[in-house]
Amino acid sequence: MRFTTIDQHNYRQVCSLSVTLEQSSYLSSAPMILARAYAFRHQNSEVSVIEEGEDQLGLVMTREAEPGEIILDQFFIDQRFQHRGYGRKAMELLLQNLRERQVKRIVLCYREADQAAAHLYRSLGFVETDERDEDEILMELIL
Numbered sequence: 830m831r832f833t834t835i836d837q838h839n840y841r842q843v844c845s846l847s848v849t850l851e852q853s854s855y856l857s858s859a860p861m862i863l864a865r866a867y868a869f870r871h872q873n874s875e876v877s878v879i880e881e882g883e884d885q886l887g888l889v890m891t892r893e894a895e896p897g898e899i900i901l902d903q904f905f906i907d908q909r910f911q912h913r914g915y916g917r918k919a920m921e922l923l924l925q926n927l928r929e930r931q932v933k934r935i936v937l938c939y940r941e942a943d944q945a946a947a948h949l950y951r952s953l954g955f956v957e958t959d960e961r962d963e964d965e966i967l968m969e970l971i972l
Contacts, residue, residue: 830918832877832889832926835863842885843878846907855940859888862903866890874902879919886910889923894936899927901937904946916945920953928972935972938965 835843846859857865866876874892878885887910890903901923906916927935937955939946941964955968 830879830881830886830915830922832922833880835876835878839878839885843888846878846885846888846905848905849908849911852905852908852943855942856905857903862888862890865903866892869902872900876903879906879915881915884910886915887919889919891923891927897931897933899932899935901935904937916949917952920949924953924970924972933972935970936967937969938962938967940965 833839840863844859844863847853848856862876866874868874869892872892872894874890876888876890879887879889885907887906888903889901891899892902894900904916904920906919924935935955937950939950941947947966950968953970955970958967958969960967
């Protein structure tokens with residue numbers, strides 16, 4: 830598994846990645862994630878396609894909150910590849926990469942309807958903070 834930069838050669842394929850209809854009520858579409866990354870470019874946003882072999886499995890977007898702190902802004906696995914362990918594997922690889930970059934804290938949020946994400950994040954050591962961002966529940970992981 831690897832994270833690949835999105836460029837002029839792969840962006841059309843990336844934009845076709847999608848989640849289930851139910852998930853679309855609380856997860857952003859691939860084009861919206863690309864737009865969000867552009868909007869947050871001043872915070873060193875990075876969006877990558879998650880790949881394994883020839884398959885594009887999903888997307889991940891991060892940005893800097895402050896030095897040593899990363900916001901995991903967006904993360905999803907395409908509906909064709911869900912329930913196969915790719916989400917966990919991608920998150921483990923992301924955490925390893927962030928540790929190597931000397932990141933000290935990762936912050937993310939999820940919507941209550943997304944219990945699969947909540948379970949995954951908790952199993953990786955994330956804990957809920959007492960904060961909310963509108964209808965989203967904040968979690969953090971101290972590395």
